[in-house]
């Protein structure tokens with residue numbers, strides 16, 4: 141393969157052409173865009189389906205994705221031959237993303253696109269590349285009350301362990317999928333399936349996961365999770381105690397006692413501070429479980445997929461009884477879950493036994509209010525990748541200066557144009573919501589590893605100061621006309637995607653730092 145023979149002012153890189161494998165057939169090309177080093181026959185593609193041998197030239201098959209703001213529509217356009225006039229939006233309306241841009245591997249090369257721009261008269265530059273991530277995972281935030289499995293339980297996909305259950309958050313169960321231990325530390329098959337699972341989730345595709353000792357879930361970015369075959373509808377309005385507090389006044393007007401069943405914190409209205417502040421008469425209702433504070437109970441049942449994330453289907457099973465010195469016949473008791481999806485109405489008989497009764501319309505209305513206040517249940521897929529390694533060399537010859545510049549809030553990091561949060565501490569650990577990225581932004585290579593787009597935007601002066609590859613900085617127009625700086629003129633594709641106006645334009649934004 142010959143490469144980097146441009147004569148338009150960009151540096152000649154012939155001294156950096158990789159040594160040719162002498163035992164390779166003459167018509168093959170070797171791809172060194174990842175450590176697999178595929179030797180690709182004419183007309184064939186490499187092991188990742190991302191590069192091909194086109195008439196003896198190594199070509200990147202996927203189009204480079206360009207974000208465009210303003211009027212227009214998504215379309216694909218081939219790069220023309222050098223100098224060919226192609227219609228393009230104004231430079232300030234174009235952002236070159238890392239999607240399809242190709243990589244810097246084996247990391248001695250400047251990033252494929254280093255693009256100049258101006259914001260409010262300030263010269264900016266965006267360094268654009270695809271990173272190859274062996275250190276990466278996704279965190280799944282699954283909006284559901286239902287218990288998916290014990291914390292630390294292995295999560296399997298097609299029989300392979302690809303992650304684990306991690307700490308639940310407010311109204312959501314959390315899974316961690318992938319990570320270097322599954323990608324590199326297990327069997328070859330475990331690594332392969334882990335990366336395939338990551339790739340599907342990152343590309344906003346569904347994945348079927350089985351949690352050991354727990355549920356089977358189907359998860360997909362920005363879609364409702366399916367738990368044991370049932371599609372979730374509502375994310376809880378709050379915990380049992382919070383639901384009591386939020387609706388206390390409305391409950392008081394229609395019931396004598398309300399129990400909001402929750403696997404974590406079950407609330408009992410008249411004993412709860414909210415009921416006491418409203419002057420409610422104590423009911424004498426006693427629930428099972430461990431009392432935390434007045435009207436707030438832990439562990440009223442086992443976790444499960446029933447009422448409020450417990451294993452119960454009969455709400456009375458958590459009632460120990462009623463204090464005969466306090467309760468009274470005719471007392472009206474509402475029991476509900478934290479989403480209002482489960483609810484029941486009881487009236488105490490003369491023996492102070494709760495008897496099911498038709499729910500009055502005014503009570504139905506309050507339970508409906510709980511449901512109205514629930515948000516749609518979704519799965520959020522957050523990609524986490526370690527960008528503090530070798531890809532930094534594609535940005536600067538002195539990589540630690542990039543790390544410091546990011547920590548000093550001089551650099552806005554984006555992935556496919558979407559804002560990326562940079563974790564505090566050492567390295568460049570980025571986290572991005574894949575739903576904010578263009579569809580199919582991710583790829584993989586069989587090392588195995590994930591390929592993800594990443595862009596670093598900063599002032600041109602700061603880029604110069606951190607030892608950036610200034611001789612590779614190009615205008616947007618040049619990048620549009622010719623493709624990557626090392627591209628040798630063979631046609632490659634670019635793809636326009638209309639920028640979502642609800643998202644921040646990636647240039648000129650403050651960084652999201654921890």
Ligand code: SF4
Pocket residue numbers: 171172173174175176177178185186187188189190191585586
């Ligand atoms: S697997 Fe690696 S070496 Fe093979 S074509 Fe893909 S990027 Fe190139």
